[in-house]
Amino acid sequence: MFSTKNLISKLIPTNIKSSQLDEQDILPIATTGEPVLTQKAVAVTQFDDHLKQLSIRMLKTMQAANGIGIAAPQVFSPLAVFIIASAPNERYPDAPLMNPTLMVNPRIIYHSIDIDDGLEGCLSIPNKRFSISRYKTVMVEYQNIHGQKIQQHLEGFVARIFQHELDHLLGITLLERTKIKKVGTYATGQEAQA
Numbered sequence: 001m002f003s004t005k006n007l008i009s010k011l012i013p014t015n016i017k018s019s020q021l022d023e024q025d026i027l028p029i030a031t032t033g034e035p036v037l038t039q040k041a042v043a044v045t046q047f048d049d050h051l052k053q054l055s056i057r058m059l060k061t062m063q064a065a066n067g068i069g070i071a072a073p074q075v076f077s078p079l080a081v082f083i084i085a086s087a088p089n090e091r092y093p094d095a096p097l098m099n100p101t102l103m104v105n106p107r108i109i110y111h112s113i114d115i116d117d118g119l120e121g122c123l124s125i126p127n128k129r130f131s132i133s134r135y136k137t138v139m140v141e142y143q144n145i146h147g148q149k150i151q152q153h154l155e156g157f158v159a160r161i162f163q164h165e166l167d168h169l170l171g172i173t174l175l176e177r178t179k180i181k182k183v184g185t186y187a188t189g190q191e192a193q194a
């Protein structure tokens with residue numbers, strides 16, 4: 001068993017194996033129709049125990065659902081927080097394997113002109129896939145669990161996950177995104193879900 005302190009220290013640098021999942025920390029996931037999914041998230045101002053607990057529970061919930069990303073509104077929290085965790089999968093076998101990364105108050109500083117179309121799924125919209133246009137590369141800024149600002153260049157699949165999760169903080173799910181971009185090709189498959 002891990003203490004909370006150990007889990008927190010592991011949140012950024014080290015993956016948490018599924019054998020370490022604690023079932024009581026796995027949260028229900030909001031699905032289509034829940035108002036929380038279409039509301040704008042609230043900026044985090046307190047980097048406190050509540051944020052740490054939320055982060056751990058989001059991580060466990062995401063891993064239990066085999067997700068590669070999760071945003072706080074998906075677990076009924078209004079806070080501007082998400083986790084991205086790219087990993088190789090059937091649709092993107094070359095996707096980079098990255099440690100789950102917590103991003104607080106994230107934003108895009110600038111982005112490429114080039115866009116890419118790709119199929120996306122969402123933990124909040126089970127068993128559906130949508131073709132979504134995303135910027136190929138983004139320069140992003142976010143705060144870590146201690147409130148320190150971090151700037152990062154993201155590209156390809158990781159940039160796609162970031163943009164998907166950022167949409168959640170803006171109250172935009174794939175259902176709204178397909179209408180915005182008018183690229184709502186419906187498909188089914190085994191793509192990763194975020």
Ligand SMILES: [Zn+2]
Binds near residue numbers: 123
């Ligand atoms: Zn999603």
